[in-house]
Amino acid sequence: MGSGRFFGGVHPSYNKGLADSSAIVEMPLPERLVVFFAQNLGVPSQPVVKKGDEVKKGQVIAEAGGFVSTPVHAPTSGTIGSIDIYPSPVGVDAPAAVLVPDGKDEWFEGCNVERSSEGLGVKKIKEMIHDKGIVGMGGATFPTHVKLSPLAEKKMDLLVINGAECEPYLTADHRLMVEHAEGIRDGASLFATVIGVRNVVVAIEKNKPDAIEVMCKAVVGCQGFSVEAMDVIYPQGAEKQLIYTLTKRKVPAGGLPMDVGVLVQNVGTALAAYEAVRYNRPLIQRVVTVTGSGIREPKNVLARVGTRFEDLVKFCGGLEGDAAKCINGGPMMGVAQYSLDAAVTKGTSGLVILRQEEVTQFVSDACIRCARCLEVCPMKLNPSALSIFIEKMRFEDANEYNVMDCIECGCCAYVCPSRRPMVHHFRRAKAEVRKLQRKTG
Amino acid sequence: MLTAVIALAALALLAAFGLAIAARVFAVPHNPKADEIEEVLPGANCGACALPGCAELARRIAEGKADIDACPVGGESAAHTIAAIMGMEFEGGAEREVALVLCKGSDQVAAKRFFYNGIYDCNSAVLVFGGDKACTYGCLGLGTCAGVCLFGAIDMVPGGLAVVDPEKCTGCAQCVAACPKGIIKMVPASRKLHILCSSHDKGGVARKHCKVACIGCMKCVKAAPEGAITMDNFLAVVDYSFEIPAEVAAECPMNTIIVTGDAAGACEEPAAAAGGDA
Ligand code: SF4
Ligand code: SF4
Ligand code: SF4
Ligand code: SF4
Numbered sequence: 001m002g003s004g005r006f007f008g009g010v011h012p013s014y015n016k017g018l019a020d021s022s023a024i025v026e027m028p029l030p031e032r033l034v035v036f037f038a039q040n041l042g043v044p045s046q047p048v049v050k051k052g053d054e055v056k057k058g059q060v061i062a063e064a065g066g067f068v069s070t071p072v073h074a075p076t077s078g079t080i081g082s083i084d085i086y087p088s089p090v091g092v093d094a095p096a097a098v099l100v101p102d103g104k105d106e107w108f109e110g111c112n113v114e115r116s117s118e119g120l121g122v123k124k125i126k127e128m129i130h131d132k133g134i135v136g137m138g139g140a141t142f143p144t145h146v147k148l149s150p151l152a153e154k155k156m157d158l159l160v161i162n163g164a165e166c167e168p169y170l171t172a173d174h175r176l177m178v179e180h181a182e183g184i185r186d187g188a189s190l191f192a193t194v195i196g197v198r199n200v201v202v203a204i205e206k207n208k209p210d211a212i213e214v215m216c217k218a219v220v221g222c223q224g225f226s227v228e229a230m231d232v233i234y235p236q237g238a239e240k241q242l243i244y245t246l247t248k249r250k251v252p253a254g255g256l257p258m259d260v261g262v263l264v265q266n267v268g269t270a271l272a273a274y275e276a277v278r279y280n281r282p283l284i285q286r287v288v289t290v291t292g293s294g295i296r297e298p299k300n301v302l303a304r305v306g307t308r309f310e311d312l313v314k315f316c317g318g319l320e321g322d323a324a325k326c327i328n329g330g331p332m333m334g335v336a337q338y339s340l341d342a343a344v345t346k347g348t349s350g351l352v353i354l355r356q357e358e359v360t361q362f363v364s365d366a367c368i369r370c371a372r373c374l375e376v377c378p379m380k381l382n383p384s385a386l387s388i389f390i391e392k393m394r395f396e397d398a399n400e401y402n403v404m405d406c407i408e409c410g411c412c413a414y415v416c417p418s419r420r421p422m423v424h425h426f427r428r429a430k431a432e433v434r435k436l437q438r439k440t441g
Numbered sequence: 442m443l444t445a446v447i448a449l450a451a452l453a454l455l456a457a458f459g460l461a462i463a464a465r466v467f468a469v470p471h472n473p474k475a476d477e478i479e480e481v482l483p484g485a486n487c488g489a490c491a492l493p494g495c496a497e498l499a500r501r502i503a504e505g506k507a508d509i510d511a512c513p514v515g516g517e518s519a520a521h522t523i524a525a526i527m528g529m530e531f532e533g534g535a536e537r538e539v540a541l542v543l544c545k546g547s548d549q550v551a552a553k554r555f556f557y558n559g560i561y562d563c564n565s566a567v568l569v570f571g572g573d574k575a576c577t578y579g580c581l582g583l584g585t586c587a588g589v590c591l592f593g594a595i596d597m598v599p600g601g602l603a604v605v606d607p608e609k610c611t612g613c614a615q616c617v618a619a620c621p622k623g624i625i626k627m628v629p630a631s632r633k634l635h636i637l638c639s640s641h642d643k644g645g646v647a648r649k650h651c652k653v654a655c656i657g658c659m660k661c662v663k664a665a666p667e668g669a670i671t672m673d674n675f676l677a678v679v680d681y682s683f684e685i686p687a688e689v690a691a692e693c694p695m696n697t698i699i700v701t702g703d704a705a706g707a708c709e710e711p712a713a714a715a716g717g718d719a
Contacts (some may be wrong), residue, residue: 338555
C-alpha cells in the first residue's frame with residue numbers, strides 16, 4: 001500500500017487546533033431532548049411511542065421500517081412530552097419526540113450488561129448491530145448492518161477503519177482514536193469477522209500524529225491490522241478516494257466499495273458497534289465537536305442523541321462575539337442551520353459556529369470556463385458543464401455527465417472564482433434524475 | 442481544373458439520382474389532413490397533450506388516435522376547425538380550466554424563518570428546509586412556474602408571489618407540474634370565488650406565519666351553500682362544482698378569500714373584512 005493519492009482535492013484551512021487537544025467531556029442531561037424518528041439514510045423508522053409514555057434509557061422508541069433501516073432508542077429515561085415537527089439538522093423538517101428526562105437515567109432491562117463477544121456467530125453479531133441502531137457515524141448515517149451484508153458473489157479482502165477526518169474544524173474522530181483506541185480496534189475485529197477478511201487498515205491523516213501513535217500501539221500483536229498515515233488533503237476521508245489512496249483500486253461509477261472487495265467503516269461506528277455487542281448498549285450518544293470562532297469554549301462533547309444545539313452551545317460557554325452562522329457538520333459538507341432548535345442525531349459529528357466577518361454572502365456569476373473545478377473534482381467529473389446543464393434544466397444531460405457520481409464534497413464550489421453554488425445545483429439535479437428514473441421505472 | 446469540375450458535377454448527379462430513388466423507396470405514407478391540422482394547432486410544443494409536440498398530436502388526430510379537442514391550448518376554437526377538417530361534429534368539450542396559485546402570502550404579509558441566498562429557483566429552494574417561508578405550504582416566490590409558462594400567463598408580483606392571469610392562461614398545466622409546493626390547481630375559468638391558501642397549520646400557527654392565512658374558523662363554510670366549502674385539516678377548500686355567492690368572501694376574517702372581477706383578469710380584493718386583524 002502506498003501513500004500516493006487520489007486525483008484532485010483541495011487544501012482548505014483546517015482550523016482543527018481549536019478543539020483537537022481538548023479531551024472528550026460528557027455533557028449533563030439537558031432539560032429536554034428532541035429525538036428524530038428518522039435517524040438513518042434509507043427507510044425511516046416507525047415510531048412506537050406516543051405522548052405521555054414513560055420510557056427507560058435504551059428502550060426502542062421507533063422500530064426499523066424495513067431492511068435498510070434501524071431502530072431508534074430513548075437516550076435517557078423520562079416521559080415523551082410531545083411528538084411534533086422539528087427542523088432536522090440535515091435540512092428538512094421532520095417528526096421528532098420530545099423526551100423530558102426524569103433525571104434517573106435508568107437503563108431499560110437488559111441494556112448495558114457486559115457479556116462475552118467470544119464465539120458469537122456472524123448472524124448474531126449483525127443482528128445485535130442492527131437491534132442497537134448502529135449507523136455510519138461519519139455523517140452519512142447508512143445502516144451498518146446493511147454495509148456488513150455484502151452480496152455473496154463479492155469477494156471481500158480488506159476492511160478500512162476510516163479515521164481520516166478530512167473535514168475542517170472537526171476533531172471528534174481524532175479524540176475518539178486518542179481516547180478509545182482499544183474499543184475501536186475491537187469493533188474493527190467484529191466487522192472483520194462478519195465479512196470474513198483478515199486485513200484491517202486504520203487510515204488516519206498525518207495531521208493527527210497522536211492518534212496515529214495511540215492506534216499503532218493498540219493494534220500491536222493483532223494479526224492483519226495496520227495503521228496507515230495518509231497525506232492531508234480534502235476529501236481524503238471520502239470512501240472512494242480513501243480506497244484509491246490505500247489500494248489503487250477504483251470503485252466503478254455508480255458502484256459500491258464492495259465491488260472492489262473493500263468495506264469502509266468510520267472509527268465512531270466501530271466503537272459504537274463494539275459497545276453494542278459487548279455491553280448491549282444502543283447508539284444513544286456520540287461525540288460532537290462544538291467549535292469555531294463563534295463559540296466561547298470549543299469542546300469535544302459526548303452528547304446524548306436529541307441534545308438541542310442551543311443546549312450544546314450553552315454547555316460550551318455560549319456564543320462569542322457576533323456569531324453569525326451555525327453549521328451542522330463541517331464547513332465543506334455541512335448544512336447551515338436556521339435555528340438552534342435542531343438537535344443532535346446519530347450523524348452529527350460537529351457544530352461549527354462562525355462569526356460575521358467569516359461569513360460572506362456571495363453573488364454567484366456565470367461560469368467563465370476556467371476549468372479550476374475540473375482540476376479539483378476527486379470524481380473526475382466536469383462540474384462546469386454539469387452546472388450549466390442544470391441551470392438550463394437539462395437534467396438528462398447532467399445524468400449523462402454522471403451527476404449521480406458527485407459525492408457533494410464541495411471542492412468545485414470551494415475553488416470557483418465565479419462563486420457558483422455548485423453543490424446546490426447537483427443536489428437539485430440528483431433529485432430530478434431520481435424523479436426521472438422513478439418515472440421510467 | 443476542368444477534371445475537378447466534371448468530377449464534382451458527376452458526383453452531384455449521382456447523389457441527386459440516389460436521393461430521388463431513396464425518396465420513392467423510403468417514402469413515408471403521408472396524411473394530408475395531419476398537415477392541415479398542424480396548421481390549426483398553436484405550435485407551442487408545450488407538451489400539455491402529453492405528446493412530443495404539436496406535429497405528433499396532429500398526426501394522431503388525423504389517424505383518429507387522439508381526440509379532436511386534445512389540445513387544451515388551442516381550446517374550443519381549434520377543436521371546431523379540426524372537426525371541420527376531419528368532417529366531424531364538435532359538440533363542445535369540458536369547460537375551460539385555468540391555473541390558480543392557492544397562496545396569497547407575499548413578503549408583506551407572510552413571515553420568513555431565514556435568509557435564503559441560494560439558487561433563484563423554487564425547486565432548488567425547497568431542498569433547504571423546504572424553503573425560507575415560515576409557512577411551509579406557501580408560495581416561495583422564485584418564479585419557477587412563471588419560467589415554464591410558455592404563454593407568459595404568470596406574473597411574479599412584488600414581494601414574491603405568483604399570480605396567474607386567467608385571460609392569458611391556456612390551461613396547459615405545465616405550471617402545476619413545475620411547482621414544488623403543489624399549490625397550483627386547475628379551476629373552471631367561470632368560477633370567481635377562490636380561497637387563496639394552502640396551509641394545513643392549525644389556526645394559531647397559521648396566523649403567526651401569515652396575515653392572510655386560512656385559520657380554519659369555518660365562517661365561510663357556514664355562509665356558503667351546503668357542501669360548497671369544506672374543511673380539510675384546518676384548511677377551507679372550495680368545491681368548484683358549486684356556484685358560491687360573492688358575499689361569502691366578506692365573511693373571512695383573514696381576507697383569504699378573493700373574488701376575481703369580470704374586468705379582464707383583474708383581481709379585486711373583497712371589501713375590507715369585518716374584524717380582520719391583519
Ligand atoms: S461536489 Fe461533486 S462535482 Fe464538485 S468536486 Fe465534489 S464530486 Fe466533483
Ligand atoms: S407557485 Fe410554486 S413554482 Fe410558482 S413561485 Fe410559488 S412556489 Fe414557486
Ligand atoms: S399559467 Fe400554467 S396552465 Fe396556464 S398557460 Fe401558463 S403554464 Fe399553462
Ligand atoms: S373564513 Fe377564511 S379563515 Fe375562516 S375558514 Fe374560511 S377561508 Fe379560512
